[in-house]
Amino acid sequence: xxxxxxxxxxxxxxxxxxxxxxxxxxxxxxxxxxxxxxxxxxxxxxxxxxxxxxxxxxxxxxxxxxxxxxxxxxxxxxxxxxxxxxxxxxxxxxxxxxxxxxxxxxxxxxxxxxxxxxxxxxxxxxxxxxxxxxxxxxxxxxxxxxxxxxxxxxxxxxxxxxxxxxxxxxxxxxxxxxxxxxxxxxxxxxxxxxxxxxxxxxxxxxxxxxxxxxxxxxxxxxxxxxxxxxxxxxxxxxxxxx
Ligand SMILES: Nc1ncnc2c1ncn2[C@@H]1O[C@H](COP(=O)(O)OP(=O)(O)OP(=O)(O)O)[C@@H](O)[C@H]1O
Numbered sequence: 001x002x003x004x005x006x007x008x009x010x011x012x013x014x015x016x017x018x019x020x021x022x023x024x025x026x027x028x029x030x031x032x033x034x035x036x037x038x039x040x041x042x043x044x045x046x047x048x049x050x051x052x053x054x055x056x057x058x059x060x061x062x063x064x065x066x067x068x069x070x071x072x073x074x075x076x077x078x079x080x081x082x083x084x085x086x087x088x089x090x091x092x093x094x095x096x097x098x099x100x101x102x103x104x105x106x107x108x109x110x111x112x113x114x115x116x117x118x119x120x121x122x123x124x125x126x127x128x129x130x131x132x133x134x135x136x137x138x139x140x141x142x143x144x145x146x147x148x149x150x151x152x153x154x155x156x157x158x159x160x161x162x163x164x165x166x167x168x169x170x171x172x173x174x175x176x177x178x179x180x181x182x183x184x185x186x187x188x189x190x191x192x193x194x195x196x197x198x199x200x201x202x203x204x205x206x207x208x209x210x211x212x213x214x215x216x217x218x219x220x221x222x223x224x225x226x227x228x229x230x231x232x233x234x235x236x237x238x239x240x241x242x
Contacts (some may be wrong), residue, residue: 006070009034009166009198010055015064017050022100024050027064032166034170037189037199039212047221048202049170055200056089056168057081063069068166086115090164090197094171096155104150105139108157115162117212129157133187149180156188160197167192173208185211 008031017025022030025047032038040048053059057073060081066073068088073081079181085091098107106113107128113119130136133153135146143151152175158165172188173181189211192199201212209215217224 007033008067008070009055010068010200011065012051012055015051015054015058015061017047017054017059018059019050024221025054025061028217028218028221028223029064030223032198032200035193035196035198036214037192037201037212039209039215040200040202041204041206041209041215041217042218042224043204046218048204049217050221051218052168052170052200052202056091056166063156088112088165090159092156092159092167092169092172094174096141096143096148096151096160098151098154100143100202103140103142104135104146104154107143107154108161109161110158125161126157129161130154132191133157133184149176149184152176153184156184160188160191160195163195164197164198166198169199171203172201174203174205181205182207 010032011030013029015025015028016023028047028051040051042048050059054061057066057068057076061074064074068084073084076084099110102110105123105126108129109117109122111120112125117125127136127139130139130153133156134149135153138146138150139222141150143154146154152173156172159169169188173184176184185208189199191197199212201208203209
């Protein structure tokens with residue numbers, strides 16, 4: 001195995017994955033640079049979620065390699081991968097999955113409380129993140145008392161509170177109204193940049209992808225490269241599937 005380039009925090013080489021025999025990824029390679037916001041774009045079913053799951057160690061590729069900071073994830077045992085996810089990664093789903101019995105700040109603080117932080121310091125950190133996402137006033141509300149956009153903000157604060165090295169966000173604003181979407185994404189990307197959190201974001205929305213530093217396009221489980229051909233100066237880019 002040849003380790004990845006030093007400036008890539010995540011690196012995948014020729015990743016293949018099938019769901020119950022049906023191919024979802026067919027030889028995808030990519031590098032994610034430290035501190036960048038990378039958007040994985042592509043139509044529904046193109047393999048974005050599966051790639052996020054392979055990069056974050058939720059799924060083990062059938063073939064290929066996934067590395068995090070020069071450590072191979074694809075050869076780790078399930079326990080080691082779970083430890084890595086808890087210690088270094090954050091995850092945001094399209095729909096917020098909050099603990100219904102806990103209020104907003106308790107949901108936000110949960111990852112810190114589970115790793116042994118004091119109640120006082122976890123609450124302080126949770127309140128700061130909730131304020132930052134403009135929902136400090138709802139800190140004592142339970143999930144059922146919140147709007148969907150407020151619940152998703154809580155889910156985002158819960159993913160950010162541990163200052164993960166890499167934050168994986170799977171269509172994080174897909175279930176939200178357009179106006180909420182833009183504001184939440186701007187706050188999320190600003191928070192990630194100020195804390196030097198690398199973000200890998202799956203989306204099929206060009207407006208969301210526009211907030212990223214770089215985009216990687218998937219189509220039918222393969223990476224699609226945009227190239228400008230030398231003899232087509234001034235004309236639009238074309239795409240090649242490789
Ligand atoms: N759990 C599963 N079982 C069977 N097939 C699956 C499963 N998850 C995904 N697939 C299939 O794998 C392919 C890639 O799906 P994936 O969810 O990774 O794509 P996506 O680009 O994230 O799409 P979406 O935007 O709809 O989530 C699709 O054909 C999908 O139907």
